[in-house]
Amino acid sequence: MRLATDRVHVTVPATSANLGPGFDALGMALNIRDDISVRAIAGPTTVEITGHGEGEVPTDETHLVARAARRALEVVGAPLTGLELRCHNRIPHGRGLGSSAAAVIGGILAARGLISEPEALNDEVALHIATEFEGHPDNAAPALLGGFTIAWQIPDVGPRAVNIACRSDISPQVLIPRDQFATSRARQALPGLVSHEDAAFNAGRSALLVHALRHDPTLLFDATADRLHQGYRAPVMPETAAALTELRTRGVAAAISGAGPSILILHTPDGLDVADIVSNLWHIVSVDVDTDGGYVEGNV
Secondary structure, eight states: OOOOEEEEEEEEEEEEEEETTOOOTTEEEEEEEEEEEEESSOOOOOEEEETTTTTTTTTTTTHHHHHHHHHHHTTTTOOOOOEEEEEEEETTTTTSSSSHHHHHHHHHHHHHHBBBBBBGGGGHHHHHHHHHHHHHHHHHHHHHHHHHHEEEETTEEEEEEEEOOOOOTTTOEEEESSSSSOHHHHHSOSSSSSOHHHHHHHHHHHHHHHHHTTOOOOGGGHHHHOSSSHHHHGGOOOOHHHHHHHHHHOEEEEEEOHHHTSEEEEEOOOOOOOOSSSOTEEEEEEOOOOOSSSEEOOOO
């Protein structure tokens, strides 16, 4: 496999995973985008960061975009060239909005744009590589495919995902706190086993969520209820738990975004202003469901 060009530009959306009951399975792309410019070079990899992560993340070959790009090039047998990366990050880091999945998918798509046979890094291969990095495909799937996605894994085969069209009038809001929160810490709060009753509850609500997003947003409050992860994470993110409880007490279809600490709102009762419910510690952002997913914009 040879390189067809030495320059490419990629854009990737933020994502929100779980959406309440769909733990490690459901996800949604949001129109907050990171932009990545890539140039293949003969020397060592360098990374320039603007926006979120500036001064905080690595600026060498250990940067997540660079690692993902080089892994994708390795998978297809392309030259493991040095990379010059310019990353403009609009997706907040450590807030449960898929910044790491966006970086991984961005790197893989950059590799796709560089090689002579981009079909060798088709969506199936890209999702497989991304899941190597992420551990599960719930954020990687919407970052890659856009929209509302259902992802699953088949033992000895790998991850799979489908994109499900949702209503065009779904207008999410994201509540973003000032402070970051480690996904690993949120994972550690989860129990090793859950009850059959709670598993059955979430199975029903996950199925209802698919219907609500496609056909009937008035059902989104019931459809975003969860018993598998949010309650267990409450002690380690009390501000998020308190805001979520207040929102849902008022009938707002809200859920922790991914591992938190951000909150995703999918539906608010008419006449209710979210800003009147939560404290000014939260930055409230109105977003659209991003239907494009990550893509290569072309050479730069």
